[in-house]
Amino acid sequence: MGQNQGFPPGTAYIDGAYRPMSEAKISVLDWGFLRSDATYDVVHVWKSRFFRLDRHIDRFLRSIDKLRMTLPVDREELTEILRQCVLRSGLRDAYVEMILTRGHSPDFSRDPRDAVNNFIAFAIPFGWIANEDQRRRGISMAIAETRRIPVDSVDPTVKNYHWLDLVAGMFEAYDRGAENVVLTDLAGTITEGPGFNIFAVRNGKPTTAGRGVLEGITRQTAIELCAELQIPVNIGTLTADALRGADEVFITSTAGGIMPVTRLDGAPIGDGAPGPLTARLTALYWAKHEDPDWTTPVGEP
Numbered sequence: 001m002g003q004n005q006g007f008p009p010g011t012a013y014i015d016g017a018y019r020p021m022s023e024a025k026i027s028v029l030d031w032g033f034l035r036s037d038a039t040y041d042v043v044h045v046w047k048s049r050f051f052r053l054d055r056h057i058d059r060f061l062r063s064i065d066k067l068r069m070t071l072p073v074d075r076e077e078l079t080e081i082l083r084q085c086v087l088r089s090g091l092r093d094a095y096v097e098m099i100l101t102r103g104h105s106p107d108f109s110r111d112p113r114d115a116v117n118n119f120i121a122f123a124i125p126f127g128w129i130a131n132e133d134q135r136r137r138g139i140s141m142a143i144a145e146t147r148r149i150p151v152d153s154v155d156p157t158v159k160n161y162h163w164l165d166l167v168a169g170m171f172e173a174y175d176r177g178a179e180n181v182v183l184t185d186l187a188g189t190i191t192e193g194p195g196f197n198i199f200a201v202r203n204g205k206p207t208t209a210g211r212g213v214l215e216g217i218t219r220q221t222a223i224e225l226c227a228e229l230q231i232p233v234n235i236g237t238l239t240a241d242a243l244r245g246a247d248e249v250f251i252t253s254t255a256g257g258i259m260p261v262t263r264l265d266g267a268p269i270g271d272g273a274p275g276p277l278t279a280r281l282t283a284l285y286w287a288k289h290e291d292p293d294w295t296t297p298v299g300e301p
C-alpha cells in the first residue's frame with residue numbers, strides 16, 4: 001500500500017527529469033489530453049536490447065513532422081533518454097514509449113502554432129496484446145461493426161491516440177464473447193485492431209492491408225521475414241471474406257510480436273489451430289532479438 005499502488009514499476013522522463021511512473025503526470029490543459037493532439041511510438045527492449053530502435057525513431061520523427069510539431073531534443077538526446085529510462089527502471093524486458101503532445105499555449109491562445117510541445121518518455125515492463133494462453137491456442141477475434149476512422153480524416157500512418165473507434169470495437173468484441181477486435185474501413189475492407197496489424201494467409205501466401213493502417217514496425221518485420229523465407233507478401237486489400245476464408249491469420253505488434261488468431265466471429269480459422277507459417281515467423285522473429293543488425297544493446301549507465 002504505497003504511493004506506487006496502481007502503477008507499474010518503471011521510469012519516466014517528464015518535465016525534463018526522471019521519475020517513478022507514479023509521479024509521471026501531465027497538466028489537464030495539455031492538448032495531448034484535451035484534444036488527443038499527440039503522437040507517440042513504442043519500441044521494446046528484450047534481454048536488455050532494443051529491437052529495431054532506428055525504425056521506431058524514424059517513424060516517430062516522421063509523425064512529428066506530419067503533425068507540424070517540434071521535438072525539443074535531437075535524435076541523439078532522444079536515444080539517450082530512452083536508454084536512461086530503461087537503465088533506471090532496472091528492467092531487462094521493457095515496453096518503452098516516447099510521446100510528443102501539442103502541449104499548450106503559455107497565454108492560453110487556441111492557436112496550435114502557439115503551443116509549446118511536450119516530450120515524455122517512459123519504460124515499463126514488457127506487455128503482450130495476447131496472454132500466454134492466447135498465444136498458444138490463438139486469439140478469438142471479432143470484426144467490429146464500428147468502422148475505422150477514415151484516412152481522409154486522421155492519417156493512420158501517424159501513430160496516434162484517436163482510439164475511440166478501436167475502444168468501441170473492443171467493447172463490441174467482449175459483448176460477443178471474443179477476445180479482441182479488428183475494424184473495417186467504410187468500404188468494408190479489413191484495416192487493423194487496437195495496437196496491431198493483421199495478416200491472412202491463404203495457400204501459403206500472406207496478405208495485409210496496404211493503406212488505412214499504421215505501418216507497423218512488426219508488420220514490416222513480418223514482411224522482411226517472409227522475404228527471407230522467399231515468401232511473397234501481398235500488400236494490398238484484405239477483405240473480410242478473405243480473412244474468414246484464410247488458412248491462418250496472425251497479428252503483429254511491438255507488444256508481443258507475431259501472434260496467432262484462430263477464431264473469427266465465433267468460427268474457426270482453417271483447422272482452428274495456430275498455422276505453420278505463423279509458427280515459423282514467430283520463431284524467426286524471436287531469434288532476430290539476438291541479431292546485432294536488428295538490435296541495440298541498452299548498454300551501461
Ligand SMILES: *Cc1c(COP(=O)(O)O)cnc(C)c1O
Nearest residue numbers: 195196197214216217218253254
Ligand atoms: C502501434 C500500432 C500498430 C502496431 O505497430 P508496431 O510498430 O508493429 O507496434 C498497429 N496499429 C495501430 C493502430 C497501432 O497503434
